[in-house]
Structures are given as C-alpha cells and as structure tokens.
Amino acid sequence: MKTNKKWEVWTFISMTILIVYLIFMIYPLSTLLRNSMILKDGGVGFANFQSFFAKSYNLQTIYHSFAVSFCATIITLIVGIPLGYFHSFYKIKGQKILQVFIILCGMSAPFIGAYSWILLMGRNGLVTQLFKNLFGIKLPTIYGFRGIMIVECMQLYPLVFLYFSAALKNIDNTLLEASENMGCSGWKRFLTLVIPLCAPSIIAATLMVFMRAFADFGTPLFIGEGYKTFPVEIYNSFMSETGSDKHYASAVAVIAIVITTIIFLIQRFINSRFSFSMNALHPIEKKPAKGIKGVLIHLYCYLVVIIAYAPQVYVMYTSFLKTKGKRFLKEFSVQSYIDAWKFLDNAIPNTFIIAGTSLILIIILSIMVAYLVVRRNNFANKLIDTLSMIPYVIPGSVVGISLVLAFSRKPIVLVGTFAIMIVALVIRRNSYTIRSSIAILQQIPMSIEEAAISLGSSKMKAFFAVTMPMMINGILSGALLSWISIITELSSGIILYNYRTTTLTIQIYTYVSRGSYGIAAAMATILSLMTSISLIGLMLYSKNKNVMF
Structure with missing residues (x-):
C-alpha cells in the first residue's frame, strides 16, 4: 500500500x-498552426507556405542559418573541449580566475557581442584602424558570414566547456590509471577513453550550441548586413513596420518548428546510443602543467579567453568616453551612465x-x-x-x-x-x-x-x-x-x-538600434556587472566554490 x-x-x-x-x-x-492555415480572404489552405517557398530568398535564409550554425558548432567544440580537458587535468595558474572569465564570455547577449566586435573590427574599428595606420594592412571584413560565426563561437564555447568539464568530474581516476598501465596515454587515451565516456554531455552540448546559434537573430541583425538568416526573416515577417501578415508570419514560424524538430529528433536518436551510468569514487587528480607542454597549455587557455573577452572589455572602456552622435570622443566622462540611469528605473x-x-x-x-x-x-x-x-x-x-x-x-x-x-x-x-x-x-x-x-x-x-x-x-x-x-x-x-x-537586455538592444552607443555601452557594462555578481554569488554558495560543480 x-x-x-x-x-x-x-x-x-x-x-x-x-x-x-x-x-x-x-x-x-x-x-500558431491554425493561424498559418488561414488565408487573407478568410479561407483555409497552404497558400502561406507556398508563398514562402516560392521565393528563393527565403530558402537562402534557411541555408545561411544552417551554414552558420554548423560551422560555429564545429569550431566551438574544437575550442571548448581542449579547454575543458586542460582545466580538469592540469593545474593552471590563475585557474579560478580563468574559469570565471570563461563563463563571463558567455554571459552577455549575443547581439552585444556583435556590437563589441564591430567596435573592434568594424570598418572604423579600433583594430581595423590600427592595422591600417601602422602596417597599411586592410583586414578582412567582420560583416557577413565570417562575423556571425566569430561572434557565435566566442559566445558559445563556454557551453561546451561547462558540459565537458562537468562530465569529466564523473570519470573515475582509476580508469585513467588502468589505461595508462596498459600503455594507453596522451592523445590515444583522450580519443579512445575520455571522449567516449563524455559522449552524452558532448552530444548535449552540441545540440545546445547548434540550436542557440540557429535561433539567434540579434547577431546576424547587427553584423550580418546582406547575409540574412532564418530567425531574422521570422522576426521581420511578424514585426514589419509596413504592416505584417500574421497568418504568413505564422506559416514561417511553423516551418521553423518543423526544421528544428527534425534536428532535435536526430540528436535524440544519436544520444540514445550513448546512455550509461558512471560515478567517480576517485576524482581526476590534476597534474602540474610544466615544461613546454605547460607553456602551450597556459598559452592556449589564456589566449582563447583574451580573444573572447576583449570585445566586452572594450565596450566597458567606451562606456566612459564622451559621445557626439554615434561617435566616441577621446575624452573620459560618466555622462553615458547618467543618461542611461534615467531609463533603468524599471x-x-x-x-x-x-x-x-x-x-x-x-x-x-x-x-x-x-x-x-x-x-x-x-x-x-x-x-x-x-x-x-x-x-x-x-x-x-x-x-x-x-x-x-x-x-x-x-x-x-x-x-x-x-x-x-x-x-x-x-x-x-x-x-x-x-x-x-x-x-x-x-x-x-x-x-x-x-x-x-x-x-x-x-x-x-x-x-x-x-x-x-x-x-x-x-x-x-x-x-x-x-x-x-x-x-x-x-x-x-x-x-x-x-x-x-522591459528588461535591461531589451533596453540595450533599443539604444544600439537607435545609434545611442554611449548609453548602450553603459547599460551593457551594468549588465556585465550584474552577471558577474550573480556568478560570484553562485560560486560562493556552492560548497567547494567551483563553478563547474
């Protein structure tokens, strides 16, 4: 009973x-599905779907989204998995601080990342002008496919890092010792033991990264220019300033659901092949990172974080500059914060x-x-x-x-x-x-x-x-x-x-769209401060003060 x-x-x-x-x-x-079937004359049918597929531009936006998401996912895995491995297997100097900044790289809205990369490497960006003036080198454009992919990778690699690091915490050190005793170490052990044991988490991280990149519309909206993606088309079809057709917008949304559901089902099928129990009675023991190997490990970890976080630092810097229209002047001021604070009451x-x-x-x-x-x-x-x-x-x-x-x-x-x-x-x-x-x-x-x-x-x-x-x-x-x-x-x-x-993220988006870059930079800095405080608070709350748990 x-x-x-x-x-x-x-x-x-x-x-x-x-x-x-x-x-x-x-x-x-x-x-949504019911609305997608309603026609302009009040009838029912598939004309809204036919209208979408009749335009090659619409099909191109789907292709663009797949291309960006696929490339961003592959590069993110290549960056995040080694980073998680080094963090879990080796004693890296400043490890806790490094860990915090890795997570902070992913704690800003993607469109803020796009905005900050434009400030650095846009047509009049700091790095662009530096190379042009000092070396006479014209850097490749940050706009379009390349820019979207860079922003997504630098924004999403912390997801892979978090998932992979958490999975490594459940690997028993005796398995690693046994494999080493049998002559399996280094890259061979990494590829034949560590990666298979972490497969469920890697697959989960892959789906998360792919779908977040696929669903992001803020980044391609700011940095994509002529490279339009599917989420941008969805948003434009519903929020058109010239008067939107809600039934057509519903049809576009339904198409997005079908595409993403197919991707999800494929991932579930793959994940079902990697389901097993694992418990670490003896956690992985970190080794000192010494010699040339240690130098390369430190260089890789810090270089990834510096490249990913530098744009956010530059946004913080510009928040303390005077502005004139859309331009930043070479004078320090807190006026952007004074102006921003007026709009942050709610x-x-x-x-x-x-x-x-x-x-x-x-x-x-x-x-x-x-x-x-x-x-x-x-x-x-x-x-x-x-x-x-x-x-x-x-x-x-x-x-x-x-x-x-x-x-x-x-x-x-x-x-x-x-x-x-x-x-x-x-x-x-x-x-x-x-x-x-x-x-x-x-x-x-x-x-x-x-x-x-x-x-x-x-x-x-x-x-x-x-x-x-x-x-x-x-x-x-x-x-x-x-x-x-x-x-x-x-x-x-x-x-x-x-x-x-309205939330802080929406306010930032609004002022970036208006070209009020000083106010937007000040708000973005406030958001970064809020996320940093919440992250530190979570670290202090956790028993071992380890974000990876």
Missing part, C-alpha cells in the same frame, strides 16, 4: 507537468524579478522531470522529456509569436504582463537545467538509491536525501546556463515586452 501511495505522488506530478505543457506550449503552438528590477522567478521555477521543474525521465521511464514521462526540449530548439521569436497569438484574448489574457515573460523563459530555457540534470542522474547508479531504500528509507526520501545531493553538480551547472540565457534573452522578449515589462 505504501509503494502504491508513492507511485500515485509521482503520477500526480507527471500529470501536472503534462497539463502545464498542454496549456503553455501545446495550446500556443496549435494556435529595467533592472524587472530583470531580476522576471529572471529570478523563472530560474526558481526551472530548477523545481528540472528536478522533477529528470527523476521521471530517468527513474520512471514510461510513455508519459518520455513525452514530458520530448516536450521539455521542443521550445528550446524552436527559435525564441517563434515562441514569442505563438504566446501572443494564444494569450491575447479570453479565456486567458497574458499579453503585456510579467506572467507571459516568465512563461516564455521557463518553457524556453528549462532545457539547460533539465538536460544537465538528466545527464548527471543517468551517471548515478540506481543501486545507491536502492541501498537507501533497503535501509528503510522511502523512495521519495531516498531521492531527495541521497540521489539529489549527488545531482547538485549537474543541477547547479544547468541552472547557471539557464540563468545566463534568461538574463540575456532577447528573441522572445523583444516580441512580448511592453514599457512596464
């Missing part, structure tokens, strides 16, 4: 989560209220979903797992459009409220914490939980008292990623916000 009671508790939780997804995800997406409190509430809900939801998916693997819970990932692989602008269409009229009116912003963030950004929680729980043997139950603990108590503390590394690592993406969210927020619910 006792077992049945616990089964009913988890079944109730499972059904509750399904109902939440039904209301806040399935209903909006079904509304933005900063809103950012913390919306982001903080969203993160709390995401952590609770993620723990429940992880347990249901891993420990109670049935059809309903598999459905929850699939549903939890769908909003992430869908571009944020599509999520925003679907929520506007669904909740702009009775019975549920949320448009213009804080609630719709929170719903969008929870539904869209919970996948970071869910995937991280599932990945870590899959590596915790069920036998540990069964041992606690055999000693008299209930199943619920065994999970929360024994299993969940062992999951804390994955939960907090995923929560950090969720926080980063929430606080810098733009693509859904730009569609859902109004003057009462």
